[in-house]
Amino acid sequence: MEDVYIESGIKKNTKLCEIKDLKEDKAIIKKGADKYLPxxxxxxxxxxxxxxxxxxxxxxxxxxxxxxxxxxKNNDLLCANHGARFNPTTGECIKGPCKNTFLKSFPYKIKNNCILAG
Ligand code: FES
Structure with a gap:
């Protein structure tokens, strides 16, 4: 599991956002300290x-x-590179060149209404 922190560029225990920052069915991106990591x-x-x-x-x-x-538009996660669509709650690719593969889950915890990596 530790490798997902290295892969993402986001260290364990990093504050990701506050729960109130999240809107229903709207995905947000959080970049790590290294902008070249995903x-x-x-x-x-x-x-x-x-x-x-x-x-x-x-x-x-x-x-x-x-x-x-x-x-x-239907809230699926969409890869702009070649059009793969992912179910946003399971991470499964439901259409496109990598159908039936999955996005990698990133661990988190909630503390004082904040979402932290970990
Ligand atoms: S890199 Fe995402 S569909 Fe090709």
Whole structure:
């Protein structure tokens, strides 16, 4: 599990955001200290929070070409590189060149209404 911190560029215990910053069914991107690493995608739906490594399993690229844009109109996560679509709550690729593969889950914990890596 430790490698996901290295891969993302976000260290364990880093404050990711406050719960109030998340809007229902809207994904946000959090970059790490190293802008060349992919960072993560944070998504909230039905009072559950899902965090994924912002790295498409098709070609190991970030999903967003325009920074922060990772969603289709129906809220699926969308890789702008070759059009893969991912279920935002399971991370599964449901359409596209890497169908049936998964985004990598990123661990988190909640403390004092803040979401922390870990
Ligand atoms: S890199 Fe995401 S679909 Fe190709």
């Amino acid at each position: 960072g993560i995608i944070i998504y909230k739906s039905n009072n559950s929070i899902y965090i994924w490594l912002n790295n498409c399993p098709h070609a190991n690229l970030t999903l967003d070409i325009i920074e922060g844009r990772v969603q289709a």
